[in-house]
Amino acid sequence: MANQEIFPWKKNPLVLTDVLVQGRRVDICIDEQGFIEAIGEGAGRAGTRAGIPCIEGKGAIAIPGLVNTHTHAAMTLLRGYADDMHLSEWLETRIWPLEAHLTGEDLYWGTRLACLEMIRTGTVAFNDMYFYMQDAARAVQEMGMKAVLSYGFIDLGDPDRREREIRATEELVAAVRRMQDPRIRVAVGPHAVYTVSREGLSWLAEFSRKEQLGIHIHLSETEKEVIDCQVQNGRRPPAWLESCGLLTPRTVVAHGCWLDREECALLGRKSVHISHNPQSNMKLAVNRAMPYPDLIAHGVNVTLGTDGCASNNSLDLFGTMKTAALLQKFFWNQETLLPAADVVAMATENGARALGTGSGRLEPGAPADLLLLSPDHICNIPLHRLESNLVYSCSGSAVDTVLCQGKVLMHERRVPYEKEILAGATKAAADLVRRSA
Amino acid sequence: MANQEIFPWKKNPLVLTDVLVQGRRVDICIDEQGFIEAIGEGAGRAGTRAGIPCIEGKGAIAIPGLVNTHTHAAMTLLRGYADDMHLSEWLETRIWPLEAHLTGEDLYWGTRLACLEMIRTGTVAFNDMYFYMQDAARAVQEMGMKAVLSYGFIDLGDPDRREREIRATEELVAAVRRMQDPRIRVAVGPHAVYTVSREGLSWLAEFSRKEQLGIHIHLSETEKEVIDCQVQNGRRPPAWLESCGLLTPRTVVAHGCWLDREECALLGRKSVHISHNPQSNMKLAVNRAMPYPDLIAHGVNVTLGTDGCASNNSLDLFGTMKTAALLQKFFWNQETLLPAADVVAMATENGARALGTGSGRLEPGAPADLLLLSPDHICNIPLHRLESNLVYSCSGSAVDTVLCQGKVLMHERRVPYEKEILAGATKAAADLVRRSA
Numbered sequence: 072m073a074n075q076e077i078f079p080w081k082k083n084p085l086v087l088t089d090v091l092v093q094g095r096r097v098d099i100c101i102d103e104q105g106f107i108e109a110i111g112e113g114a115g116r117a118g119t120r121a122g123i124p125c126i127e128g129k130g131a132i133a134i135p136g137l138v139n140t141h142t143h144a145a146m147t148l149l150r151g152y153a154d155d156m157h158l159s160e161w162l163e164t165r166i167w168p169l170e171a172h173l174t175g176e177d178l179y180w181g182t183r184l185a186c187l188e189m190i191r192t193g194t195v196a197f198n199d200m201y202f203y204m205q206d207a208a209r210a211v212q213e214m215g216m217k218a219v220l221s222y223g224f225i226d227l228g229d230p231d232r233r234e235r236e237i238r239a240t241e242e243l244v245a246a247v248r249r250m251q252d253p254r255i256r257v258a259v260g261p262h263a264v265y266t267v268s269r270e271g272l273s274w275l276a277e278f279s280r281k282e283q284l285g286i287h288i289h290l291s292e293t294e295k296e297v298i299d300c301q302v303q304n305g306r307r308p309p310a311w312l313e314s315c316g317l318l319t320p321r322t323v324v325a326h327g328c329w330l331d332r333e334e335c336a337l338l339g340r341k342s343v344h345i346s347h348n349p350q351s352n353m354k355l356a357v358n359r360a361m362p363y364p365d366l367i368a369h370g371v372n373v374t375l376g377t378d379g380c381a382s383n384n385s386l387d388l389f390g391t392m393k394t395a396a397l398l399q400k401f402f403w404n405q406e407t408l409l410p411a412a413d414v415v416a417m418a419t420e421n422g423a424r425a426l427g428t429g430s431g432r433l434e435p436g437a438p439a440d441l442l443l444l445s446p447d448h449i450c451n452i453p454l455h456r457l458e459s460n461l462v463y464s465c466s467g468s469a470v471d472t473v474l475c476q477g478k479v480l481m482h483e484r485r486v487p488y489e490k491e492i493l494a495g496a497t498k499a500a501a502d503l504v505r506r507s508a
Numbered sequence: 509m510a511n512q513e514i515f516p517w518k519k520n521p522l523v524l525t526d527v528l529v530q531g532r533r534v535d536i537c538i539d540e541q542g543f544i545e546a547i548g549e550g551a552g553r554a555g556t557r558a559g560i561p562c563i564e565g566k567g568a569i570a571i572p573g574l575v576n577t578h579t580h581a582a583m584t585l586l587r588g589y590a591d592d593m594h595l596s597e598w599l600e601t602r603i604w605p606l607e608a609h610l611t612g613e614d615l616y617w618g619t620r621l622a623c624l625e626m627i628r629t630g631t632v633a634f635n636d637m638y639f640y641m642q643d644a645a646r647a648v649q650e651m652g653m654k655a656v657l658s659y660g661f662i663d664l665g666d667p668d669r670r671e672r673e674i675r676a677t678e679e680l681v682a683a684v685r686r687m688q689d690p691r692i693r694v695a696v697g698p699h700a701v702y703t704v705s706r707e708g709l710s711w712l713a714e715f716s717r718k719e720q721l722g723i724h725i726h727l728s729e730t731e732k733e734v735i736d737c738q739v740q741n742g743r744r745p746p747a748w749l750e751s752c753g754l755l756t757p758r759t760v761v762a763h764g765c766w767l768d769r770e771e772c773a774l775l776g777r778k779s780v781h782i783s784h785n786p787q788s789n790m791k792l793a794v795n796r797a798m799p800y801p802d803l804i805a806h807g808v809n810v811t812l813g814t815d816g817c818a819s820n821n822s823l824d825l826f827g828t829m830k831t832a833a834l835l836q837k838f839f840w841n842q843e844t845l846l847p848a849a850d851v852v853a854m855a856t857e858n859g860a861r862a863l864g865t866g867s868g869r870l871e872p873g874a875p876a877d878l879l880l881l882s883p884d885h886i887c888n889i890p891l892h893r894l895e896s897n898l899v900y901s902c903s904g905s906a907v908d909t910v911l912c913q914g915k916v917l918m919h920e921r922r923v924p925y926e927k928e929i930l931a932g933a934t935k936a937a938a939d940l941v942r943r944s945a
Contacts, residue, residue: 150889151896155833155847188886353834354900356843384900385887390827396592397790397831398838406793410592449625450822452587452930453937459588463791463821468905493889500890 077487080124083439083477084108086115090128090443092433094457099133101439105477109435126482131443131471132457134415135431136195137388138422140346141287141325141376143201143223145173145181147188148500150380158355166381170202172507177499178203182210183488184496185386190214190486192387192467195440195475196428198323198346198376200260200287205246212252213488215478217428217440220247221260221287226271233271240275244282254476256427258285261317263292264300264308269315276316285427286317290324293357297329309334318343323425325376327366328352328359335362339369344425347417349398350391351378360402363409374422375414387467392418396462411458443472514924517561520876520914521545523552527565527880529870531894536570538876542914546872563919565880568908569894571852572868573632573877574825575859577783578724578762578813580638580660582610582618584625585937587817595792603818607639609944614936615640619647620925621933622823627651627923629824629904632877632912633865635760635783635813637697637724642683649689650925652915654865654877657684658697658724663708670708677712681719691913693864695722698754700729701737701745706752713753722758722864725749728771729763730794746771755780760862762813764803765789765796772799776806781862784854786835787828788815797839800846811859812851824904829855833899848895880909 087099098115100108100123119125153165178201189197196217199207204220211218222243226233240259247257259275261267267275279286291297291308300308309330312318320342327345330338338345347361366373375395377386392414399409423431429438444451450465451457473481480486524536535552537560539545556562590602615638626634633654636644641657648655659680663670677696684694696712698704704712716723728734728745737745746767749755757779764782767775775782784798803810812832814823829851836846860868866875881888887902888894910918917923 148890150892150901151894152892154893154896154900155844158843161843184886184889191886350830350834353838354843356837356841356845358838358841380901384896387903390830390903393787393827394831394834397787400793401790401795401835404793404795406595406598406791407592408793447930449621449628449930452621453585453934455587455589455937455941456591457588459591459821463591464587464817466824466827466903466905468903493884493886497890500892504892 077485078479078482080126080479084118084123085477086118086123086125087128087133088115088119088125090131090133091446092133096130099433099439099441101477105439107433107435107437107439110433126472126479128443130446132446132451133433134442134444134461135419135433136440136442136473136475137193137418138374138426138428138431139189139194139197139376139386139388140323140344140374140422140425141348141378142185142197142199142386143379144185144197144199145178145201145207146379146381147184147386148177148181148496148503150384152381152504154384169503169507172503173202175203175206177503178206179210180496180499182207183214183492185380186210186214186216187486187489187492188386189216190473190480191470191484192389193442193470193473194386194388195473196423196426198287198426204243208247208250208255211255212250215475215480217254217475219256219258219285219287219426221258221285223260223262224271224275225262225266226268227266228268233268236271237274240278244284256285258287261286261288263289263296264311265296272312272315272317279321280316284321286319286322288312288317288322288324290327291329291334292326292352294329294359307334309337313337313341323374325378326352327361328357330362330365332362332365335365335371336369338366339371344372344374346374346376347395348376348378349394351382353394353398355382360398363399364403372421372424373417374425375418388418389461389465389467389469392462411462414462415458439474439477441474442470444469445471514922515916515919517563517916521555521560522914523555523560523562524565524570525552525556525562527568527570528883529570533567536870536876536878538914542876544870544872544874544876547870563909563916567883568880569883569888570870571879571881571898572856572870573879573910573912574630574855575811575863575865575868576626576631576634576814576823576825577760577781577811577859577862578785578815579622579634579636579823580816581622581634581636582615582638582644583816583818584621584823585614585618585933585940587821589818589941591821606940606944609940610639612640612643614940615643616647617933617936619644620651620929622817623647623651623653624923624926624929625823626653627910627917628907628921629826630879630907630910631823631825632910633860633863635724635863641680645684645687645692648692649687652691652912652917654691654912656693656695656722656724656863658695658722660697660699661708661712662699662703663705664703665705670705673708674711677715681721693722695724698723698725700726700733701748702733709749709752709754716758717753720758722760723754723756724760725754725762727761727764728766729789731766731796734766744771746774750774750778760811762815763789764798765794767799767802769799769802772802772808773806775803775808781809781811783811783813784832785813785815786831788819790831790835792819797835800836801840809858809861810854811862812855825855826898826902826904826906829899848899851899852895876911876914878911879907881906882908
C-alpha cells in the first residue's frame with residue numbers, strides 16, 4: 072500500500088523540536104518504544120546531532136492526544152442516514168434494518184473511516200463496541216491507533232442466542248490476542264441491562280474477571296431503561312449490574328444520564344469509569360444530563376465519548392468537549408461548573424486512565440500519544456488561555472500533527488490512505504443502502 | 509495592500525461550473541451586479557465561451573451563505589480571556605475593565621479578526637452591536653462581507669449619558685450612509701431593557717421609524733432581566749418594548765430564552781425577528797432554552813446567532829447550527845423538534861430575511877451569497893442527506909469557497925490579508941491586556 076509511506080519518519084526514536092508545552096518552548100524526545108524520554112528546552116539537541124529523525128514544531132502547541140471512551144466506530148457508514156425521528160421509529164424502521172445487512176467488510180471500511188475522522192480531529196485511542204470486531208481490529212491496526220474493542224453482546228433472554236454471543240465474545244478475545252499488538256486490546260461488551268439476560272451479564276462478569284478484561288456497557292441512558300429495569304428486575308440498573316458483578320475498576324459505563332446521587336456514590340466505591348456523551352444525549356432527547364457534580368463529589372473518573380455516528384453524527388472530540396462544558400453549565404444551572412481545564416483532563420488523562428493507555432499527560436515515561444496544534448489557527452488567536460481555546464473555540468481542524476505511541480499518524484493534516492478510505496467507505500455505504508432497499 | 513490580490517477574479521460577471529445544488533450538477537451564472545442570473549446544467553457554457561471568468565467547482569456542494577444575526581464582532585480580542593466564572597464577577601472583574609480600555613483601532617482589528625473567522629466558516633453577513641462602530645465598518649468593508657451595524661446604546665437612566673449615546677447613534681448612521689456601500693447598513697442598538705431608560709428606548713424607536721432603520725436589541729435573556737423589568741416598569745420586557753415602540757418588522761431581538769407563550773404570540777403579531785444563540789445561552793447558564801415550538805407556532809422568523817466571542821467563544825455558525833438542534837430537542841424533550849433542514853433554513857433564508865440581505869436561497873435573482881463545500885471533506889462521507897451532514901457533522905472547516913454578492917472572499921481556504929490580520933489582532937489583544945493591567 073504505497074500511500075502508507077507518505078511520511079519520512081518510519082520508526083522511533085524521534086525528536087520534536089520547538090513545540091509549546093504549557094507555555095514553554097521545548098523539545099520532546101521519544102524513545103525507541105514510542106515513550107516520551109525527555110521534555111525540555113534544548114532536550115533534543117544531542118539526539119538531532121546524533122542523527123535521530125526530527126519533526127520541526129516551529130512553535131506548534133503540543134497537547135496530549137484525545138481519548139474517546141464510547142464509540143460504535145463503523146456507524147460512520149450510517150452518518151446522516153436518518154435523524155430527527157422518534158427513537159423507536161428511528162431504530163425500528165431505519166437503523167436496525169440497515170444494520171441487519173452489515174458485513175465484516177462494511178465494518179472494516181466504516182471503522183477505517185472512523186479512524187480517519189478521529190485522527191484528523193486529534194483522537195489517538197477509543198473504546199469501541201459493535202459487531203464483526205475482528206474486521207474492526209484489522210482496520211484499527213492499519214491506521215495505527217489504540218483501541219479497546221468489545222463485541223456488543225445481546226441475548227434478549229434467548230438461551231440459544233446467548234450461546235452464540237458467548238462464542239462470539241470468546242472468538243474476539245482469542246483473535247485480538249493472536250494479533251499481539253499492544254495498541255489493540257479487547258473487552259467484553261454487554262450491550263445494556265435491557266438487552267442482556269441475568270445469565271448473560273453474569274457470564275460476562277465472570278469471564279472478564281477470569282481473563283482480566285475490560286467491560287464496556289451502556290448504563291442509565293434513558294428514564295425508560297431505569298423504570299423497566301426496576302419493574303423487571305426489582306432494582307435500578309446500577310444495583311442490577313452490581314448484583315451481576317459488572318461494576319469493577321475495569322468497567323466503563325456510557326451515558327449515566329439518569330443516575331441518582333446514591334448511584335454516583337456506588338460507582339465511586341466500585342472505581343467504575345464513566346463516559347459522558349453529551350451530544351448523543353441531547354440529540355436523542357434523553358431529558359436529563361449526566362450528574363457530573365455528584366459523580367465528581369464521589370470521585371468517579373469522568374471521561375468523554377462521542378457515541379456512534381448515527382446519534383451524534385461526528386467523532387470530533389473537540390465538539391464534544393465544548394458541548395460537555397455547555398450542557399453541564401446549562402442543565403445544572405451553574406456557569407462555573409466544569410471549567411475548561413477539567414474538560415481537557417476528561418478528554419485526555421481521565422480517558423487514558425479508563426482505557427489503560429497511559430497517563431494521558433505530556434511527561435517523561437508516558438507514551439508519546441500527542442497532538443501538535445497550529446498556533447496560527449484562528450481558534451488560537453488570541454491565545455489568552457489555551458484550555459479555553461481548546462474547549463470553546465477550536466474544532467478538530469486545528470490539529471496539525473498526531474502521534475500515537477510515537478508513530479506519526481497525521482502531519483500537516485495529511486493522513487496515509489485518506490483517498491482510498493473515503494472512496495471505499497463511500498462505496499460501502501452506498502452498497503449497504505442498496506442491499507437493504 | 510498587495511495580498512488583497514490573491515484571486516484572479518476581480519469582478520463580476522462570473523461563472524461557477526460543475527457544482528452540486530440540491531443533488532444536481534449545475535453551473536451558476538453571476539451577473540455584473542453580483543446576483544445569480546441562472547442555475548442549470550450547462551448554464552455557464554455560453555458565458556465561459558464568451559470569456560467570462562470561471563471558478564471550476566469540480567463537484568463541490570453549493571449552499572447559500574450563512575447569516576449570523578447576533579454578534580459583538582470585535583470581542584474576538586477577548587476570546588478565552590475569562591470563562592467559567594459567575595456572570596456578575598465575570599462582567600465586573602474581567603470583561604468590563606478590559607472593555608473600558610478598547611480603542612477604535614482595537615475595534616478595527618477585532619472586527620477584521622471576526623470577519624476572517626466568519627468567512628473561514630461560511631458566514632457572509634452579520635448583525636453587529638458594539639462600540640466604535642465606524643472602525644468596525646471600515647473593517648467590514650475591507651473584508652467584503654455584508655453587515656448591519658449598530659451602536660450599543662446604554663444610558664443607565666443618566667440624561668447626560670443619554671445625550672452622548674444619541675449623538676453616537678446619529679454619528680454612526682451618518683458615517684455609514686457616507687460610505688455608500690450597499691453591503692453595509694446601519695441599525696439602532698438599544699442594548700437591553702435594563703441598560704436603557706424609557707426615554708432612550710422611545711427616542712430610538714422614533715429615530716428608527718423616521719429613518720427606517722433596523723433595531724437590534726437583547727431581549728429576555730435571563731430570568732433576572734424579566735423579574736427586574738416587571739418590578740421597575742410594571743411590565744415584562746416584551747410588553748415594555750412594545751410600549752416604547754420597539755417591536756417592529758425591522759426589529760431583531762437576541763436570545764428570548766425567557767419568553768412565555770403570550771410573548772411569542774406578540775412577537776409574531778409584530779413581525780419581529782428573533783436570533784437564537786444556543787451556545788452563549790448554555791455557557792452563561794441562563795437555565796431555559798428559547799421556546800422554539802411556541803415561536804414557530806406564532807409564525808416568528810427564527811434565525812441563528814453566535815453572540816460575542818467572550819460568551820461563546822467561536823463564530824463558527826456550523827457549531828451553532830448543531831447546538832441549536834441539540835438544545836431544542838433536549839430541552840423540550842422531543843427528538844423530532846427542529847430537524848436539520850429547518851436549522852439550515854434558520855442559518856440561511858431566515859437570517860437573510862431578518863437582515864434584508866436577500867432571499868438566502870440559491871435561485872435566479874438572489875444575491876450570489878454562497879458557499880462551496882468540499883465533497884471530499886470527511887463530514888460529507890457518506891452523503892446520505894446533505895442537511896444532516898451540514899448540521900450534525902460539519903464544522904466550518906468544510907467550507908472551501910465563499911462568495912458574497914458575487915465577490916470571492918475565500919477560495920481553496922485562502923483569504924486575503926490573513927497573516928496581516930492574525931498578527932495585527934494578536935498584537936491588539938496583547939496591548940489591550942497590558943493597558944488594562
